[in-house]
Amino acid sequence: MTKLQEQQTIQKQFNERMNQEELLNCMRCGFCLPSCPTYIESGFQESHSPRGRIALMKAVVDGLIEPDEDFERSLDLCLGCRACEPVCPSGVNYGQLLEEARDIVNQNKRHSLPVRAVRKAVFEGLFPHQNRIKNLTGLIGFYQRSGLQKAARKTGIMKLLPENLAAMEKVLPPVPTMKEMKNRPEHLPSIGTQTARVAFFSGCLMDTVFLETNNATMKLLQLAGCEVVIPKGQSCCGALHGHSGEKESARGLAKKNIQAFEDLNVDFIITNAGGCGAFLMDYDHLLKDDPLWKERAAAFKEKIKDIAEVLVAAGFHEKVKLELPPQVVTYQDSCHLRNVMKTASAPRLLIQSIKGVEFKEMQQADRCCGSAGIYNIIESEMSMRLLDSKMVHAKATHASTIVTANPGCLLQMKLGIEREGLAAKMRGVHLVDLLMEAVKKEAVV
């Protein structure tokens, strides 16, 4: 296909597939502008704002402009953080518009060879297969093996700077052994009086690289009085695919997960990664055109809850004694946890319930840290700009601990600490790991 034909096909599909009612729903009031990180960081460029991006999508639908490189640039630079959604009085569902637009562009674009290799390795070769993820000894190992790192260096599209890479390597947690990764529990009883029966969505990265965090999650749930089931048939949530224009693969993964959790007779399905949880909650939209799955997806969505919400609802912080050596703690919101799952106060409440902790809110804690899935690798320049401003605010709190609730954000925080040379004074931890540390020993049987 020539470039022109490619653009024509994309244009046609925009016209057919984009939700035009939703595009019209944007009344261009601009209420979303001040909350968009890329608008601010780009020096107030409308083409990198939500209002601008929606107008561009509409212009392609209407045939006013061609989906050219600048248009793609605008979509690519979007973090997908969805900070523009809760502030939109008109209720525009930007995330869904973006996903559809990216899907159309990606499905119709002939990526250059190295990019194709990378995409294939990531989206088909790796993430749908939990055992393959397990077989990797760490993220860096994966980069090297899949040829991703080579491609990144060769093409320059993945401007993974050597210094970033070195820092990244340092921030990865100790990778668990194969044995640890393979002997995963499937059922755990509550500790003390049972208050609920929940299922745990263990996630692909979380159940490998962040295995300890998953163990802590289950333990906390048990302590809160939950009986926990961890169904074997579950798989990667598909967020990475969905956000990168690989909707069809995402749908496959969604169906697998719905099936795995459907007949468990649980009150909630728990996640401990905002990015995954938010995508699970979008399954009903993802499968909206599939009559066989639509309702099943809606029922699934109803049950999704972040661990922090469930712990607070179960009164965990009142039931269990929490204490840590005196320290200042700050919290960085996970965008999707906050903007999509609407969980913002529960994590803060839990942190504040720990004796010895002085909680200090950092400025703009609700602004994206620049991690955004694989954004920090692909759009490294913008990502590092966001991270640098983030660290300025984090430092201003004089916190020794930055807490997050999503693996991507956690790695990014650790990267930020590393880049600032603060590793001796500051650490990044997942909320559940902090809580686990704070649980007084006698509570754990």
Place this chain on the structure above:
Amino acid sequence: MLAILVKEKIIAVVTSENFDDSKTGRLVYSYDSTPNYQALPDAVVSPRNTAEVAEIVKICNEHQIPIVPRGSGTNLCGGTCPLEGGIVMLFKHMNKILEIDEENLTATVQPGVITYDVITAVESKGLFYPPDPGSMKISTIGGNINENSGGLRGLKYGVTRDYVMALEIVLPNGEIIRTGGKLAKDVAGYDFTRLYVGSEGTLGIVTEATLKLIPIPDAKKTMLALYQDMEAAARSVSKIIANKIIPATLEFLDQPTLKVVEDYARIGLPTDVKAVLLIEQDGPPEVVERDIIKISEICRQEMAVSVQIAQSETEAEALRTARRTALSALARLKPTTILEDATVPRSEIAKMVKAINDIAAKYKLDICTFGHAGDGNLHPTCPTDARNHEEMERVERAFAEIFEKAIELGGTITGEHGVGVMKSPYLELKLGKAGIAAMQAVKNALDPNHIMNPGKVFMDDSRKRVKVGQ
């Protein structure tokens, strides 16, 4: 398309980084918050200082290229839609607060600064900049000045005009002038400061403004009065003022507006009543206390079913914020949201509310109304669909009738949103032929080549107000 020569000349002034004529770059400045207007500029230019603005204006004047100055594009009259192409001029580099003068109580700012940033900066020094349009977190001071914007505090404190003391202006011929000063009194010649406030970018470019500040009031109280009858709410407004109380804020929301706002804000607004007044008083604590009691009494006498006083500043701020989202929240209802800005003397507000209801019924339309009731400034808003031509015809006729009624009651076609392109067909209704001719004489004298924001304010024929379709 700009001629290569012109493009090169402009780039020589601002550098290529601040010049964009890509399709994408132009598209995102082809619209503002006004429904149904869109036109591509030829280029987008972002000067970094007044000298660069003047250079560009000279080039454009020489080559007769239209200039559309643009703040954040939140105006509601098609004011920044580049109808005749040309360049859109942005002030994203000129967005600094230059000085807060605590002795003279002034703030000197560049045009691209966000209104809310000025408000918070001066408040941190115990000072007060009252004009607070609903869009204040997005709008720029340049835009506020050029639309002479009002806000929630307009009743007691006035509008943007009342706080502009001095301007630096680049005239359409590229000359730079300064008007006014940090002066309580100044009668040296014509009052050009006032002329340029509300000039909608048609007479020149504001490159700096000195704003008047006042001391921040000591105390503030916020309340809601609920009604089962819209006209009773409107009567309360007139009666409060007739009782010689001037509240800081006196806002009106009808039931459909309440419903969509609550749907978005979820702060427990009542949705089972027909209308609500949001009332605030500020000043010395004793006065605030006394006024709030008196206002409550008046509202009850006028059949308010309940009067509720906000218990904390957080609660009060939630109410104000919710009110500010009214227009955008109404956009949830239908694809197109047509809003108007008719304004009448305060004493006529009940009659105007009734007239709007009657007209809506006559044309079988849903018209939601909210607005600055204390200013007599209502925003009848019609959720509709631009693709439904038959309905759009009715919308247009209904609004024409609303305008006529407003004028008949001694009012105006626009209280604060400006004429732009949207209301230009109705300007004559307010000004008469001679009035328009006098204004055109001013325009022709200052901008003989009509390069500044052409197609705005004045129109040649009886173009339709709502441009149907696209």
